[in-house]
Amino acid sequence: NAGVMQNPRHLVRRRGQEARLRCSPMKGHSHVYWYRQLPEEGLKFMVYLQKENIIDESGMPKERFSAEFPKEGPSILRIQQVVRGDSAAYFCASSTGQSDTQYFGPGTRLTVL
């Protein structure tokens, strides 16, 4: 059973461009969580999704950030018009249910030039 997969592992964007981060949960997992880790900081919750539903996006910045988890395919975290402050590692986790253990992917490291 493959673990949580994220791609790309490294992403470089110039200011103003869009960044798309993908997360494929573990097989059988229908709950996905996104976290952001700024340099020298801990992980901060961004959004919790189930298939086709956003359950909690209270950790998402109000502008430029959006997330989806379609019926088919990976979960996508989209950042529009990136700024230097968006440079961070973005981690995705998945679980079988909302009370169950979260398993993390290797992360996508976004660098905004």
Next chain:
Amino acid sequence: AQSVTQLDSHVSVSEGTPVLLRCNYSSSYSPSLFWYVQHPNKGLQLLLKYTSAATLVKGINGFEAEFKKSETSFHLTKPSAHMSDAAEYFCVPGGGYQKVTFGTGTKLQVIP
């Protein structure tokens, strides 16, 4: 709501000596608790979890943690540190709605 406090932001041990990473929790009910490890430039890996089945929980890589209700603690230990243990460790509350926020963790340095 549950919360945890990791008492040390940095711990330094010599290779071959015991490791103790401290975590205290506060909860009005029996919690579930997790320890995760993050190696440099890597994602988080689950070390072990406590879900009230047994107070002494054994995890991967020789780590274990003991849930002590009287002390509201869930400290992570390992008898003998290895260089590969150098990483950041997170004690995380779980259970209920999984909107987990990780603190800055404890950075473990292993000195040769």
